[in-house]
Amino acid sequence: MGTRGYILKKVFQAFLTLLAVIVFNFFLFRILPADPVDILTRGAGAKLDDAEKAELRASYGLDKSLFPGQFMDFMGDTLRGDLGQSIIQRPGEDVTAIFGEFMWPTLLLVGVSTLISTVLGIFMGIYAGWRRNGTFDMFSMGFSLVLYSMPEFWLGMLLILLFSTTLGWFPSSGRASVGGAYTGLAAVADIVNHLFLPALTLTLAYLGEYYLVMRSSLLDVLGEDYITTARAKGVREKWVLRRHAVRNALLPTITLIALSFGFVLGGAITVEVVFSYKGLGGLTYDALQNRDFPLLQGVFLIASATVIGMNLIADLIYGYFDPRVREA
Amino acid sequence: MQTPPITPGGDPNLTSGRIPESLAEVRSPRQIRRARRRRALSTFWAQYRKSKMGMAGLIILAFFAAVAIFAVFASKDGLDPTLVEGPRLASPSATYPLGTDSFGVSVLTQVIQGSKISLLVGLVASIMTIAIGALVGIVSGYRGGTYDTLLMRFTDFGLVVPWLALAIILASIIGPSLVTIILVIGLTSWPGTARLVRSQVLSVRERPYVERARALGGGNWHMIAHHVLPNVMPVILANAVLVVAIAILSETALSFLGLGDPFSFSWGGIIESAFNGHATTLGAWWWIGPPGVCIVLVVLAFTMIGFALDEIINPKLRER
Amino acid sequence: MSVLSLKDVHITYHTAAGGVPAVRGVDIEVAKGEVLGLAGESGCGKSTIAGAILRLLPSRTKVEGSITLDGEDILSMKLGRLRAVRWTGASIVFQGAMHALNPVQRVGDQIGEAITVHNQAGEREAKVRVGSLLEQVGLPTRRAADYPHELSGGQKQRVMIAMALACNPSLIIADEPTTALDVMVQAQVLRLMKDLQRDLGLSMVFITHDLSVLVETSDRLAIMYAGKIVEEGPATSVFEDPKHPYTAALAAAFPQIGDRRFRGNPTGLGGDPPDPQEIPSGCPFHPRCPAAFADCQRTVPELYAAGTGRRAACLLVTGAHASTAEVTE
Numbered sequence: 017m018g019t020r021g022y023i024l025k026k027v028f029q030a031f032l033t034l035l036a037v038i039v040f041n042f043f044l045f046r047i048l049p050a051d052p053v054d055i056l057t058r059g060a061g062a063k064l065d066d067a068e069k070a071e072l073r074a075s076y077g078l079d080k081s082l083f084p085g086q087f088m089d090f091m092g093d094t095l096r097g098d099l100g101q102s103i104i105q106r107p108g109e110d111v112t113a114i115f116g117e118f119m120w121p122t123l124l125l126v127g128v129s130t131l132i133s134t135v136l137g138i139f140m141g142i143y144a145g146w147r148r149n150g151t152f153d154m155f156s157m158g159f160s161l162v163l164y165s166m167p168e169f170w171l172g173m174l175l176i177l178l179f180s181t182t183l184g185w186f187p188s189s190g191r192a193s194v195g196g197a198y199t200g201l202a203a204v205a206d207i208v209n210h211l212f213l214p215a216l217t218l219t220l221a222y223l224g225e226y227y228l229v230m231r232s233s234l235l236d237v238l239g240e241d242y243i244t245t246a247r248a249k250g251v252r253e254k255w256v257l258r259r260h261a262v263r264n265a266l267l268p269t270i271t272l273i274a275l276s277f278g279f280v281l282g283g284a285i286t287v288e289v290v291f292s293y294k295g296l297g298g299l300t301y302d303a304l305q306n307r308d309f310p311l312l313q314g315v316f317l318i319a320s321a322t323v324i325g326m327n328l329i330a331d332l333i334y335g336y337f338d339p340r341v342r343e344a
Numbered sequence: 345m346q347t348p349p350i351t352p353g354g355d356p357n358l359t360s361g362r363i364p365e366s367l368a369e370v371r372s373p374r375q376i377r378r379a380r381r382r383r384a385l386s387t388f389w390a391q392y393r394k395s396k397m398g399m400a401g402l403i404i405l406a407f408f409a410a411v412a413i414f415a416v417f418a419s420k421d422g423l424d425p426t427l428v429e430g431p432r433l434a435s436p437s438a439t440y441p442l443g444t445d446s447f448g449v450s451v452l453t454q455v456i457q458g459s460k461i462s463l464l465v466g467l468v469a470s471i472m473t474i475a476i477g478a479l480v481g482i483v484s485g486y487r488g489g490t491y492d493t494l495l496m497r498f499t500d501f502g503l504v505v506p507w508l509a510l511a512i513i514l515a516s517i518i519g520p521s522l523v524t525i526i527l528v529i530g531l532t533s534w535p536g537t538a539r540l541v542r543s544q545v546l547s548v549r550e551r552p553y554v555e556r557a558r559a560l561g562g563g564n565w566h567m568i569a570h571h572v573l574p575n576v577m578p579v580i581l582a583n584a585v586l587v588v589a590i591a592i593l594s595e596t597a598l599s600f601l602g603l604g605d606p607f608s609f610s611w612g613g614i615i616e617s618a619f620n621g622h623a624t625t626l627g628a629w630w631w632i633g634p635p636g637v638c639i640v641l642v643v644l645a646f647t648m649i650g651f652a653l654d655e656i657i658n659p660k661l662r663e664r
Numbered sequence: 665m666s667v668l669s670l671k672d673v674h675i676t677y678h679t680a681a682g683g684v685p686a687v688r689g690v691d692i693e694v695a696k697g698e699v700l701g702l703a704g705e706s707g708c709g710k711s712t713i714a715g716a717i718l719r720l721l722p723s724r725t726k727v728e729g730s731i732t733l734d735g736e737d738i739l740s741m742k743l744g745r746l747r748a749v750r751w752t753g754a755s756i757v758f759q760g761a762m763h764a765l766n767p768v769q770r771v772g773d774q775i776g777e778a779i780t781v782h783n784q785a786g787e788r789e790a791k792v793r794v795g796s797l798l799e800q801v802g803l804p805t806r807r808a809a810d811y812p813h814e815l816s817g818g819q820k821q822r823v824m825i826a827m828a829l830a831c832n833p834s835l836i837i838a839d840e841p842t843t844a845l846d847v848m849v850q851a852q853v854l855r856l857m858k859d860l861q862r863d864l865g866l867s868m869v870f871i872t873h874d875l876s877v878l879v880e881t882s883d884r885l886a887i888m889y890a891g892k893i894v895e896e897g898p899a900t901s902v903f904e905d906p907k908h909p910y911t912a913a914l915a916a917a918f919p920q921i922g923d924r925r926f927r928g929n930p931t932g933l934g935g936d937p938p939d940p941q942e943i944p945s946g947c948p949f950h951p952r953c954p955a956a957f958a959d960c961q962r963t964v965p966e967l968y969a970a971g972t973g974r975r976a977a978c979l980l981v982t983g984a985h986a987s988t989a990e991v992t993e
Contacts, residue, residue, distance in 0.1 A: 036501055044513055165589070165643035167596045170615055170636040176624040177632065188625060241763040248718055249778045249827075250750035259777075260766050267768075275503060282508030286597055290619065301601065304512050312513050319509040327504060338768055339811045 022335050022342045030328040037320040041313055042090045099317065100310035102303075111314040115296065121191045122295035124211060126284050129218035134273055137223050138266070141230025145238070145265075146257055157231075160224030168221035169286035175213050176290070186213045189292035214291045221283050222276070229272045234265040267338050274330030278323045391656050398652025404645035408459055408638070415460040436630050443630035446621040454614050455634050461610040462639070465522055465529075466592035472530030473591065474537055474584050478576075481541025486549065486564075486572060496542070502535035508597065515603040522605045529594045533587060540583050541576055548575045582653040589646035596639055611635040665735065667835050667867040668694040668717065668754070673729035675712050675721070683726070684940045686712040688891035690729075692869075694835065699861060699868040701882030701899060703875050703914065705937050708888040710871045711759075714839045717869075718750050734834050751778050755828040757821075759840030764824060765812040771823045772798075772808025778830040797826040801856060818849035825857065829864075836861075837869045842877065854881060875914045879903045887911045890938050890948040893967065897974030907976035909955045947979065955980060 093100070099111040106114055144153040163171075180188035191210050192203070237243070238261055246260045247253075288297030296315065303311040335341055392398050430448040434440060442451035484495040511528040518524050548554060554571050598604060599612030600619070609617065614635040618624075623631045675687035687709040694700045702710045715721045717731060719738060731738040733753050741749065755778075758764035766774055775797060776790040785793055795805035801822040812820060821841060828836050838857065842850040858881055861868055870881055878885055879899050886896040887910065895908040906912040935952045938944055944951055950960040959979055967975040968982050 033501060033504055037505065040501075040505075044517070161644060161647060162640060165593075165640045165647060167593055167600070167612070167615070167636065167639060169597070169600055169619075170632070170639070173615070173619065173624050173632050174636070177627065177629055181625055181627045241758060242766045244715075244720055245756075245758060245764045246766070246777075248720055248750055248756050249781060250747045250752070251777065251781050252747065255781075259769070263768050264766070278504070278506035278508075281506045282597065285508055285512075286600060289601070290624075300509070300512065304516055304601065304603075307516055309516070312516060316506075316509045316513055319506040320504065323504050323506050340767060340813050343813070 019335070019342055023332065026328060026331045026335070030324050033324050034321055037317065037324070038091065038094050041094075041317055042087060044313070044316075094317070099314040102308055102311050111310050114299070114311070115314060115318065118294065118296045118299045121293060122284060122288070122297060124207075125214055125218065125288070125293065125295060126280065128211070129215050129222070130277075130280060132215075133219045133221075133223045134226055136219075137226025138230045138269065140223075141227045141269075142234055142257075142262060142265075144227070145231040145234030146261075148235070153231075156227060160227045163220055163224035164228065166221070167286075168217060168283040169290045171221060172214065172217040172287050172290040175217055179213060186210075188213075191294050210293075214287050214293050217287050217290075218280070218283055221287075222280055225276065226269075226273060230265070230269045233269045234261060237261050237265040240264070263337065267334055270330050270333055274327045277326040278319075281319050281322065388656065392652060395652035395655060397648040401645040401648035401652065404641055405649070408463065408642055408645075411456055412459040412463050415456050418456065433626065433628055433631075435628075442634050443628070445617065445628075445631050446623075451614075451631055451634060454609055455611065455638060458609050458611045458614055458635060459638065461522070461605075461608055462592060462595060462612070463642070465526055465595045465610060466588050469526045469529035469533075469591040469595065470584060470588040472526065473533040473587050474580060476530065477534035477537025478541050478580055480534065480538040482545055482568065482572060482576065484538070485542040485545025486568060492542075495538075499535045499538045502532070503539075505532070507532040507594070511594075511598055511603070512601070515598070520603045520606065522608070525595055525598050525604055528598065528603075529591050533590060533594070537580070537583055537587060540579060544576050544579045545572055548572055578653075578657045582650055582657055585646050585650040585653060589643045589650065592639065592643055592646075611639050666693045666695050666732075667698075667734060668692065668869065669730075669732040670713070670717075671730045671732075673713070673716065673727070673731060675709070675716055675728075676726040677712075677722070678724035678726070682941065685943075686891055686940055687716070688943075690888075690891075690893055692886065692893075694867055694869060696834075696867055697865045698884065699866075699870055699882045701878030701885045702869060702871045702888060703873060703878055703885065704888035705873055705914075707937050707940070709891040710888050711839055714756060714837045714869070714871055717754060717837060718756065719746060748782065752782055752831040752833060754835040754837060755831065755833040757824050757828045757836060757838040757841045759843050762817070762820065762844060765820060767812055770809055770811055771815070771820075772810075775808070775823065775827045775830055778827055782831055784831060793830070794826075797829055798823075800829065800860070801826045816849075817845050818853060821845065821849075821853050822856065825853075825860070829860070835867045835869065837871070839871045840873070841870075843872065843874070850877075857881065873914075875903060875911075887914065890943055891940065892948070892977065894949070894978070895970075895974075895976040896967070897971065901971070901974065907970040907974065907981050908949075908978045909953045909980075910949050911976075913954075947977075 097112060099115075101107070102109050102111055102114060140156055144150075144156050147153060176188045179185045187210050192207055243256060243260055246256045251259075284295075285297035285300055287293070288295050289301045292298065296318070299311070300315045302308075303315065430440060430444045430450060432444060432448045433446050434444045434448075436443045440450050440452065442455065444450055445454070480495050480499065484492045484499075510532055514528050514531070515524050518527070548571070554567070557567060557571055595604070595610060596612030596615070599610050600616045602616060604610060604613050604616075612635075615632065618628070618631045618635075621628075621631070623629075670690055670692040673687055673690045673692075674685065677684040677686055686707075690709070690713065692700065692702075692713070702713070704710050712721065716727050717733065717738065719727075719741075721727065727739060729739075733749065736745075736749065736753070738746070738749070765771065772791070772794050775794045776787075779785050779790040779793055780787065784790075791808070794808050798805050798807055803819060803822050803826070807815070807819070807823075812823075815823065824841070841857070842853050845853060854877060857868075860866065861881075868881075870878060872878060875885075882899040884896065885899045885902045886893050887902070887908065888894065889910050895902060895906065895911045897907075902911060903915055906915055938948055938951075944961075946959075946961040946963055947953070947956075947965050950956040953960065957979075963979060965977040965979050967977045970976040970981045
């Protein structure tokens with residue numbers, strides 16, 4: 017099939033999955049026998065009379081038949097980037113516009129944490145797997161197991177207790193100082209100051225898992241015959257590790273890391289709540305409290321799209337490193 | 345489970361080591377199966393006992409199970425804020441070993457009662473996850489063909505969807521309760537199990553004695569019940585333990601976000617009320633710490649048991 | 665002077681269940697240009713010896729005795745010297761080239777690695793050498809750019825052979841090189857190895873459980889059972905006139921088409937080789953031996969002389985038992 021065919025196939029599959037998610041999103045709110053308008057306006061609290069309800073229904077296109085009317089509307093809108101309007105939190109505002117505002121802090125948080133935790137986890141995992149049962153292995157194993165078993169938001173709360181309330185080193189909430197009149201470098205420093213604890217929390221939360229996965233993958237590979245072949249040829253241990261062991265061990269690790277990205281996003285939501293960090297996570301929480309369904313739908317879509325994207329990237333990286341999958 | 349080699353004198357697993365002298369001594373297939381199963385279990389237990397991790401996990405689990413059972417019978421009066429006269433947000437003391445929360449309710453009582461709910465929800469959600477996952481995996485792996493492709497597409501979709509986002513939406517539609525949480529966890533966690541079970545079924549299907557059984561006329565139901573299932577069970581078991589660990593963590597997160605039962609507190613619920621009660625900024629470590637520590641211990645226990653089981657089931661790991 | 669010399673070698677693996685004695689006192693000599701066939705069932709210790717020669721066994725394995733390659737003592741070598749000797753002094757053709765090749769590296773690079781690691785050539789020169797090596801084993805040079813999964817089993821084995829030749833070693837150890845192949849391909853690869861050995865005057869240790877293969881390729885045979893050598897001698901005479909019942913059983917297990925002796929005589933050896941941690945008393949073969957008698961349980965046989973240049977570890981050879989029962993069945 018070749019490289020180009022592989023890339024096309026993977027991109028196509030990703031697109032199909034995204035489509036499936038959008039369809040799923042559509043049906044999600046129609047699974048209850050209740051009137052969608054009632055669901056939509058439940059959070060608003062106000063009781064609407066029948067005329068207003070009819071108007072609302074019309075504006076949402078709910079008076080049309082489910083198939084193809086509403087369905088096509090929904091698909092068309094979504095694919096064009098129109099995710100509807102928020103009804104409770106910022107009534108009337110476009111969901112996409114709201115997202116734009118809250119996107120970058122989350123991107124920053126998740127990006128930085130993921131980068132550090134994967135790189136650190138992979139290096140630690142390789143080191144531990146190579147020097148099995150050394151003291152480093154035991155400690156990091158225990159450390160990772162404990163981290164893996166911790167709810168990440170609880171870890172965040174502990175860190176606040178320690179570093180914020182007790183030591184006063186870092187702020188306990190927000191993404192920037194309130195009423196901040198910082199500019200330039202000071203503004204950046206302020207953001208970093210606020211980013212530190214949440215990012216630390218998220219990094220630690222997943223570090224353990226990546227470490228464990230990389231370590232076990234390396235151990236699997238070290239038992240393979242071609243490692244013996246390399247040693248028999250007189251290759252130095254350092255190169256046996258790098259050229260033969262790690263290159264093969266990294267592959268399943270990448271896949272597993274990509275697959276667990278859905279959990280990372282979940283963690284981002286809870287961590288943002290704990291730190292009152294004004295990103296998409298915090299927004300989701302508020303939307304949940306207020307039952308702002310268009311926002312929730314939008315979040316679901318974006319989160320799914322992100323995971324699909326990460327998996328696609330992982331597939332492409334895998335395809336680059338492992339010639340076997342490039343064949344049909 | 346390979347068919348044992350033919351040795352002169354008879355298979356020691358089947359007979360008492362000598363060839364039966366009368367018809368009365370010959371055992372029925374069922375008896376043989378039972379004896380073999382008993383022996384397999386005792387060998388398994390002997391191996392398991394050797395694993396320090398596995399035993400530690402088991403002990404921790406036993407402790408919390410005992411606490412949960414105690415919680416079922418213990419009085420819940422200490423949980424009712426209207427009945428309580430304790431000081432608010434008091435740090436640990438003799439009367440309140442784990443201090444009190446912002447309503448004056450003893451944290452220790454909450455943690456003990458919480459164990460009941462956390463463990464129960466975790467277990468029930470896991471049963472649901474494994475039931476769905478195993479069903480999908482077995483049907484997919486055994487039937488193959490279009491069933492397989494369809495089910496696998498479905499499973500892949502399930503793996504991609506971010507669970508918390510889905511959970512939040514489902515919960516917001518159905519409304520918060522323990523049943524919601526169980527449902528949500530069950531519906532979002534099964535793909536992992538399904539994939540695992542399917543690959544195991546595929547490998548079992550290829551084994552020679554399975555082919556032989558088919559050739560002897562084994563129908564689908566017989567094949568699944570007597571050949572596929574027994575060989576898939578160990579893998580399901582090892583996976584089940586890890587599923588419970590994840591289920592408990594998931595329940596904690598969902599409760600923290602307010603999707604649990606507002607009247608009965610799981611450990612996650614305690615953490616939620618601690619957060620809403622500003623325990624972090626008020627420095628009330630006795631409120632935040634204990635429920636989290638319990639969660640970590642229980643999840644750790646399940647994970648360690650899972651590791652120990654994995655070592656036994658995947659003998660390659662044993663040499664390391 | 666022999667290329668390879670093993671004297672009283674004992675190898676014990678370290679496991680959670682205690683020490684496992686895989687090799688219990690083995691002497692081997694391979695002269696220059698000679699092919700020694702090492703035969704036995706799985707678990708008899710023959711692959712362990714292959715690994716021991718280049719010190720490739722797991723780190724906690726106990727290797728006692730002396731192993732000399734080209735006059736150098738392997739066991740006391742420093743790591744640097746060992747790495748230099750690996751592949752240049754002796755190389756290994758592994759079994760199941762399926763897993764012995766790095767799946768994400770091109771085969772040409774893997775062969776080339778052997779050359780560059782020993783600084784025998786620069787990158788470009790190495791590529792040329794790789795090409796000529798591939799030709800020597802009957803593969804087109806463009807195959808160097810392929811990945812292992814793009815080659816057939818037989819082709820992969822040829823790559824392994826080319827790789828083993830890369831540094832012109834004094835000794836080649838072939839560890840079950842044809843076991844995983846189809847019969848037709850097996851024959852091709854064997855023929856290739858025979859030709860190469862003859863043309864290049866290679867010294868070889870050929871390890872396999874298939875006696876019939878060894879007869880074609882080896883000058884001398886050594887049969888192993890339960891960690892010890894139980895018979896050795898010139899290949900054809902050992903095969904046609906085995907002095908040890910185990911050899912006889914092995915030989916009979918592979919009937920020769922056309923040989924009268926095998927007609928109407930289904931053969932096979934019952935039972936399994938002994939667990940290395942529970943080796944039977946006396947002669948380790950006695951529980952399975954069709955010619956065993958009382959003494960066999962008590963006395964541990966040594967390698968007694970059994971003809972010109974032949975030895976066998978069987979009490980029957982010493983004439984201890986008066987019975988003239990046929991050993992071959």
